[in-house]
Amino acid sequence: MSAFVGLPGSITLVGAGKMGAALLQGWAAQGLSGEGVAIVEPQASREVTALAAARGFRLNPPTRAPAEALVLAIKPQMLDAVAPSLVADAGPDTLVLSILAGKRVADLVARLPAAKMIVRAMPNTPASIGRGISGAFACPAVDDGRRGLASALLGAVGEVEWIESEALIDAVTAVSGSGPAYVFHFVECLTKAGVEAGLPEEIAARLARATVAGAGELLRQSGDLSPATLRENVTSPGGTTAAALAVLMAEDGLAPLLARAVAAARRRAEELSG
Numbered sequence: 173m174s175a176f177v178g179l180p181g182s183i184t185l186v187g188a189g190k191m192g193a194a195l196l197q198g199w200a201a202q203g204l205s206g207e208g209v210a211i212v213e214p215q216a217s218r219e220v221t222a223l224a225a226a227r228g229f230r231l232n233p234p235t236r237a238p239a240e241a242l243v244l245a246i247k248p249q250m251l252d253a254v255a256p257s258l259v260a261d262a263g264p265d266t267l268v269l270s271i272l273a274g275k276r277v278a279d280l281v282a283r284l285p286a287a288k289m290i291v292r293a294m295p296n297t298p299a300s301i302g303r304g305i306s307g308a309f310a311c312p313a314v315d316d317g318r319r320g321l322a323s324a325l326l327g328a329v330g331e332v333e334w335i336e337s338e339a340l341i342d343a344v345t346a347v348s349g350s351g352p353a354y355v356f357h358f359v360e361c362l363t364k365a366g367v368e369a370g371l372p373e374e375i376a377a378r379l380a381r382a383t384v385a386g387a388g389e390l391l392r393q394s395g396d397l398s399p400a401t402l403r404e405n406v407t408s409p410g411g412t413t414a415a416a417l418a419v420l421m422a423e424d425g426l427a428p429l430l431a432r433a434v435a436a437a438r439r440r441a442e443e444l445s446g
């Protein structure tokens with residue numbers, strides 16, 4: 173059982189792929205250990221298998237008692253196939269924490285009929301280094317205690333923003349859930365642009381990666397400065413940055429493109445519901 177105050181004493185994690193494993197690592201880093209943790213994962217990675225062995229977690233136990241928290245981290249498309257095996261895990265007192273993109277509280281209740289204490293959350297992949305951010309929505313039945321457990325489970329891998337409208341989870345998904353991919357694609361594009369400007373590819377790749385990582389860290393450490401101020405700090409009047417920003421901030425520049433991308437992600441989340 174966990175000695176850590178804050179995390180649930182017993183957890184069943186369903187799906188220990190990229191996000192499930194990131195959560196598991198975060199909980200372990202908080203001191204979670206013992207047989208109260210059951211992991212259901214038909215294709216456990218070496219890392220997950222080793223972590224389970226090191227921490228005394230039960231990996232694919234033949235039977236399991238209902239845990240305080242049931243954490244769902246399978247793909248949304250797998251829910252129909254997996255849910256029947258979880259009905260007994262999701263009682264009226266169980267915190268059901270789902271990170272499935274698109275799947276609504278109603279979709280979960282339709283498959284786990286006794287579940288009442290449902291929290292939907294949307295973390296992101298920086299969770300794997302403890303630097304994620306999650307948006308979370310608790311359905312009205314969720315009491316303060318369960319909300320606290322959900323905060324602890326998500327807080328183990330980064331920041332948590334509670335939102336009061338379930339519909340906004342799709343927007344969170346489109347901004348911060350998918351967001352790391354946009355940033356990584358920006359690095360790919362900056363690398364390509366550097367090569368087109370004459371740089372050897374390896375150097376362009378190192379410059380682009382370090383620029384985004386450094387700018388991200390500067391942003392993080394400059395909480396009192398807005399992104400606009402940080403941008404202005406780079407931009408000499410009549411200089412090189414101003415020339416580039418005239419392109420990026422044009423009417424058909426980055427803002428409308430990103431707005432279209434976020435809208436597409438949001439629409440896709442809606443399509444995944446049901």
Ligand SMILES: NC(=O)C1=CN([C@@H]2O[C@H](COP(=O)(O)OP(=O)(O)OC[C@H]3O[C@@H](n4cnc5c(N)ncnc54)[C@H](O)[C@@H]3O)[C@@H](O)[C@H]2O)C=CC1
Pocket residue numbers: 186187188189190191192212213214215216245246247248250253254271272273294295296297349350
């Ligand atoms: N990858 C991301 O950036 C984010 C993903 N999500 C959500 O997290 C969920 C998981 O996504 P990923 O970790 O990226 O996917 P993933 O494919 O890495 O992990 C899913 C895991 O479920 C396992 N699985 C398959 N059948 C199963 C079964 N019957 N029982 C238990 N586990 C089973 C798979 O073997 C796999 O390891 C998705 O619902 C996704 O919408 C949420 C936030 C960010």
Ligand SMILES: O=C(O)[C@@H]1CCC=N1
Pocket residue numbers: 273345349350
């Ligand atoms: O692409 C997806 O559907 C998931 C949800 C947010 C990030 N990855």
